[in-house]
Amino acid sequence: MRTMNVRGVAGLAVLLVAMQGCSRRPTPPVPAAAQAPPAAAAAQTTPAPAASQTPPAAAAAPVAGQGRPQMAAIGVPVAGMPFVHDPSTVVRFHGKYYVYATGRGIPFYSSPDGETWTREGQVFDKIPDDVHVEVPKNDGTGVWAPDIVRVGDQFYLYYAVSFWGSFQSAVAVMSNPVLDPRDPAYKWTARGVVASSDGVEDLNAIDPGVIHAPDGTLWLCYGSYHGTIDLVQLDPKTGQRISPKADAKAGVTIIANRSEGTDLIFHDGYFYLFVNHDSCCKGKNSEYNIRVGRARAITGPYVDKHGELLTKGAGSLFLAAHDHRIGPGHFGLVRDYDASGGKYNSEKVEAGSEADGAERFSVHYEADMTRGGRSVLDIRPLLWSVDGWPVAGDNLAEGTYQIVSRQSETTLESHVPTAPPPPPPEGTPPPRGPVEDVPGAPIGPAALRLSRYLTLDDQKWTIAPVGGGFYKIVNAGTGDAVGTPAGTDNAAIGLAPYAGADGQLWHLDQFPDGGYRIRNKASGLCLTVGGAGGVAASEFVKDDVHLWTIATP
DSSP, rough: OOOTTHHHHHHHHHHHHHHSSSEEEEEHHHHOSSSSOOGGGSSSOOOOOOGGGGGSOOOOOOOOOTOOOOOOOTOEEEOOOOOOOOOOOOOOOOOOEEOOSSTTTOEEEESOOOOOEEEEEEEEEOOOHHHTTTTSSSSSEEEEEEEEEEETTTTEEEEOOOOOOOOOEEEEEEEESOTTTTSTTTTOOOEEEEEESEEEEEEEEOOOOOEEETTEEEEEEOOOOOEEEEEEEEOOOTSSSSTTSTTTTTTOOEEEOEEEEEEEEEETTTTEEEESSSSSGGGOOOOOEEEEESSSSTOOBBBOSOOOGGTTTOEEEEOOOOTTTTEEEEEOOOTTTEETEEEEEETTOOOTTTTGOOOOOEEEEETTTTTTTEEEEEEEEEETTTTEEEOOOOOOOOOEEEEETTTTTTTTEEOBBOOOOOOOOTTOOOOOSSHHHHHHHHSOOOOEEEEEOOOGGGOOOEEEEEEEEEEEEEEEETOOEEOOOOOOOOOOOOOEEOOOOGOEHHHEEEETTSSSEEEETTTEEEEEOOOOGOEEEEEESSSSOOOOOEEEO
8 A cells, every 4th residue: 555755745636536536545425325324334343134234226326526436336246356456365265255455444345256246345334443543534434455364263354544645554453253244153343453653653554464374373464665564473362463562663573675565475385475566546557566575484584586685675576567457466365264174164165266276366456447447356376486486377368279188288179980981992093192081971979088289170179258257168160068968977078069057167277387177067076087088077186187288279
């Protein structure tokens, strides 16, 4: 989250216009029609009843002069990524994804599939008094850049309270055992201030990022361009800071400088610190980009690929503006809390995209030029290079591809079995010149098999999203779709004209090494190398038999 600098009042005015009501300042009042009724938001210690989440009949009309639509109406599912700024880590719990964002009272959204999102409301109506007193200039509702983690049986939601142009800020925490407002156990409990800055020191306590480390410890990083990025240890039992808050610098480690929007993750023996560089909140003119460094210890020192220290403002580029997506910021590693040890819990929740080691990350773009230049959430595959650095993957776009076995390096094709042509009559002289290939007569329907790639249309596949996180896979030569034939064993894989049946819909989950798991919606089984050069469906095991390369022909 960017704070005001020496560009002065004129520069601030430009920023406020470009933000179009965005979250970097106290948000202006929303028309009553666009707000949730007071009962819809969860109180600090009171669960919100399901009835209070009843949506209005339609989304609110645009604010006069604002030039863009309001956020989606509460309770109304909307296809496509939501308009958010400074999103939290996206988490999955009890079969739904959740994301929290900058705004009044911490607005949040849920999704069954990571593609269609419903605005659920807000966490609270007003900032708790013991937090607001730390930042009296705040309007009492405006909250910045939350982040969330689950420890034991509690979710800890960290959020920042500040005031545009001020460095007097605070990070506070709330807890809840569940995330669905319709759950009887839903209740947010305020747990107080974790860190603060007085507006004078070399620190601006905003943009919290929380990590539950592999050794069970809990840590929080925070800060902005105005000063340092600080790291403190937290108590997993309370979510609160271990070192006494009376001494603001007790237990503090400086891990970066000249950055903001920080987050920490652990991968293969290293802690990775993601930071944002350059300016935000200027729409399509924003310069936000995500940088990364790593360290063996969570307290650092963090260095980039060239060995330069992040405490000196360094960082290797992870993601910058590209195509229609401008100003990526606020990295988060998607967390699936329905999984435990790689297997799913006793509630029989369907496996999510993060099952068995697939990884995705979330960001927002300061401007998506295909969405009216607004700030939008995105979720993308997280890949890793051979030397252990994170690589920003991208979701598969509609197009024509090869599907190649990671085990045999042969290509999936549609093959029609044929009988050999009859032999020529006795006494026929041998042919002269080029020999024509005489096709045999078909003796069966098209079937799937693996074969050496010869650039044939039958070896090319049109892959297209169909909604809900699923894809159809259609052969470019025959027009038939890959699926589980109706009335057959779930392990059977065949071809038929596309009809939109669940057996013809597939999840495509990309793993950190680039391989894809191709998982059937109807059966939950995955495309697998079968016997005699064929294919089948089976339970997923993370090996080359079950992983595929999807590449442009």
